[in-house]
Amino acid sequence: MSKNNSTSNGSFLDKVKNLTDTSLLLTITIVIFVLMYLGAIIFQGGGFLKVQTFFNILNANAALIILSCGLSLVMIIGGIDISVGGVTALVSMSCAVYLDNMGGNVYVSMLIALAIGVAFGAFQGALVAFLDIQPFIVTLAGMFFARGMTTIVNSDPFNVANEGFNELKMTRIYTPFGSTNAKGVYVPAYVELGVVVALVIVILLFCLLRWTKLGRSFYAVGGNKESALMLGINVKKTKFIAHLMCGTLAGIGGFVYFLHVGSGSPSHATGAEMDAIASSIIGGTMLTGGVGNIIGTFFGVLSLSTIQNIVASAGLDEAWWTGITRAVMLCLFLIIQSVVMARKHKK
Amino acid sequence: MKDGSVLEMRNIHKSFPGVKALQGVDFTLRKGEIHALMGENGAGKSTLIKVLTGVYGKDEGEVSLEGKGAISIHSPQEAQKVGISTVFQEISLCPNLSVAENMFIGRTDGMYQNWKKVNSETEKILKSMDIPATATQQLGSCSVAVQQMIAIARAVDTNCKVLVLDEPTSSLDEQEVEKLFKVMRDLRAKGVGIVFVTHFLDQVYAVCDRITVMRDGQLVGEYEIKDLPRPMLVSKMLGKEMDDMSDIHGEFQTYKPEKGVAPVFEAKGLVSDAGIKPFDFHINKGEVNGFTGLLGSGRSECVRAIFGADRVTGGKIKVKGKEAKISKPIDAMKNGIAYLPEERKVDGIIGDLSVRENIILAQQVLRGFFKPFSKAKQYEIADEYIKLLSIKTASADTPIKSLSGGNQQKAIVARWLFTHPDYLILDEPTRGIDVGTKVDIQKLVLKLASEGMSVTFISSELDEMLRTCSRLVVMRDRKMVGELSGEDLNQNKVMSTIAGGDK
Amino acid sequence: MSKTNNETSFFKKLVGQQFFIPILVLLVLVVFNLIADPSFFKIAFGTNNAGNPVLSGSLITILDNGSELAILAIGMTLVTAASGGQDISVGAAVAIAGSTLLRVLCGSNSRPDELQAPIIVAFLVSVVVAMLFGAFNGVLVAYFKIQPMIATLILYTAGRSIAAWINNNELPIVPGETFTYFGGFIPGIPIPTPVFIAIACIIIIALVLKFTNLGLYTQAVGINESASKLNGLNPALIKVASFVILGVCVAVVGLIKVSRISTINYSVVAKDIEMDAILAVALGGNSLAGGKFNMAASIIGAYIIQFLTTTLYKYKVPADALPAYKAVVVIILVVISSPTVKDWFSNLTKKLKVKEVA
Structure with a gap:
């Protein structure tokens, strides 16, 4: 019996044969990421071998990981949310203004961030789920609103001077890994607080999607809405929850972003929604819904930023190269997905 | 109240914009019987079932279960909870989930599900019903017939009092139908009331105990199977004496x-x-x-x-x-060469376009991109064919999707006739449409052939072909x-x- | 009884009309401006810096600045209808087209004393380039079956970088007066040239829709791809064609945008215009899921969005805060036009009528 149980140990061959769409795409993502990173180590040399290089990728992208997780959730139910970048900017600016201009407390500012995220998620979710409005339009409006509000809250960028905040910002968690620097001194590698938050979220969401009924309902709704309804799933509620969670994650991600950059600015997180969508897709989430995996999304973010690091360290650091590389990467993965799925379903 | 009735529907009314789909329909299902619900397309069978299972709300009337008074059902979930399970013609499972998940999702409360237990239970059910699938297999990788069997297995497993089977056999082969009948008989023995909707008369006489016939959204009558021989059933469905087809x-x-x-x-x-x-x-x-x-x-x-x-x-x-x-x-x-495809909804109609545009489409494509028919000409053509094939539509501008199945099919036939083909291929033109239109189409085929057109005619009903x-x-x-x-x-x-x- | 029926059907017809919502919004905007400041509608006649006669006033501004949006809305409507998705790369593509135009006009020198190529040649080159990028999007959508929004995300991400790369990240300035005519005024004509360009585009698309089967084919493919195929159409080709047509629109917009300032700012030019173009399609009552479309409604939608933008500017809303207001309008619109709310309203009116009768 256990042989047929995907959660326990079937033989390796069995597993490859019976891969679901989700795990197939996930496998591709991880393999390509590992190859890419190995390639970077071989051709770009030392830098990528250092643990800190890898951790820096995490540090810089903790917020993106969280945003991408949210995107994956709504994409699995067959929706989309393009407001997350705007929400991030709004959260940063609101928290910055609260902390500096109003002399606020850093922990209260977390609540503000969360509240903004929940509000966006709940409102957008309600429109999408209960009024059946296309998520693209709703969240497009959400993005407009968040960006506009950011400017209204404060139109000029500024760095936060609040002490409690900066203390939190500078908190580093040292790990048992490390390397020796140029002077031969051993330096332990560190991660920022945001990375811990991101990892916890990744693990929680992975469990949610894999084992809970709510998680499986996400897949059901994304796979076939009508069928899900017939199976007795509350489709509207499921959709609402997905959007609510995405909004909430955007709030949390926004705060992590804020914690990383330490400033408020209307131009913060420009295009973050596109990066998050791209990461989810690279991670094997299909925009048609019903297929996707949080671990994949995690690797999607890493792949996207690793390739950027490779390009930068290859000396092509003009701004346009970043844009072009990202696009090529996305294009590649989209075509891989399209070809793989077409092959698989033809059989 | 009759003895042993498990489900009673009284005076059910339901209308959609422009259509009175159900007008005062009564329906009674006894414990431990297989009850056929018969009628032409558009007779209101599907609507009645969707009202029963909470997909549609009803405008008027009441539904009661086991004589316990009126209940109201607002969703398939609620229907399931009170013991009404349904298997629809189109498979309503999620292809991206595993077989076991499809069997059990949406059935229990609470956050957590013990998937290990679910998987082993699913294996048991699959084995007992002889379904060739494993619990952890992705549903989409099973054949359509197996998926349909799994849908039935799910419905049966939910401790139901009333099982509704809405044309479940249209994608099954003979052996699979036989397997399904065995399951149905077993359930009948256990006292479950089964509502069976089908277009196949053979199947009705093979398993059913009683028949309810509907026509034009109204109840025609309820009969014991032995009191209603085939020709009578057909004439009741058609509402006229059957001409010798x-x-x-x-x-x-x-x-x-x-x-x-x-x-x-x-x-x-x-x-x-x-x-x-x-x-x-x-x-x-x-x-x-x-x-x-x-x-x-x-x-x-x-x-x-x-x-x-x-x-x-x-x-x-x-x-x-x-x-x-x-x-x-x-x-x-x-x-x-002209080809009327098998799947009308998927390959035939362009749903949101008008009947007129659907009729001219093929000939328009043949004429070429730069030579559109004028509006006036389009109406002329459409009206001509609507009259010729007696297509029932409010106007030539009505979106084709709001027509009944038979009339949609006629419009597609019109589309191809208008290309004046030498060779017309009709793939299952009579599937899923009412008996009257079936005869119309067969007559049309012979008429066209007598005028010199070559026709290939495919139907799953052998007597039509013969x-x-x-x-x-x-x-x-x-x-x-x-x-x-x-x-x-x-x-x-x-x-x-x-x-x-x-x- | 029959009278009530007639009334409801008339009311339903009115509300059901595709033009109902856009016209309603327009009315609201007009009335608001009339009450708040009637001078909004004043059109003044004067001369500009170059001494040419020009018309000015908010209405002229709307027509002028709305041109780009109206032209893009044409292409976007076709893409939406055929592919059931939207092209979010048009802003980036405008940057590419504009950059190409500059590259050909100015050659390798970013500060030339005279044009290095005739404007028409430069324009045609940029049209070809924009069509190629459109075809790229179209191929991803039609042959690789990638959802349009995601397929065009690629160009959205890379487009402005490519535009910068075309001119080595320099900002060439086009010499001479003639080039400014396309985005400004032709001497002696008091109406801004973009208005004429937009009208020309609208006339062209109207003629194309009337004298070809573009509309029928696009809608058929958008509604039911496999049925279209069995009717002898080539759905993939038609989808690519819609993206290519959008490419042409993009090139025209690129010309206007670059001409307005005789140079380009890669990161700002036509920023967020994709969102406005998509909104125009939606505001016109067209389903963003594709299928049936109404071109006139989309174009009206475009001008309404510009109307709103201009109104907001007039009340000193800073450019960066503009989106917030637009968002509110969009939300109100989509909520009103959502089927659920419509049903709810019609039920409400029904109930009220029943009460009246009783």
């Missing part, structure tokens, strides 16, 4: 071909990427032939290859004696295995050829 052949003159004329269409070693073996085929002017065989035997794939609907990978084609190349539908259309075709091509396992005409055109001979019994 078996003799429509005689009404039309057979077309007399001139001698020495090359066949309208001829294929040698034709093969496509849809998995059929290469086949030879020809059809003469004014001839009606048919492809027959079991579901999945490759009959549709053959005509799709002729029309270039699938990718043709080999073979030679001659049209009226001249070599031709058909690699995509437009090539076939240019060679005077009535209309003068030659039958028999398919088995994606291969052409025989050709029957003249004396050989009888039920027994066709059956034995399909089964391969002559060896």
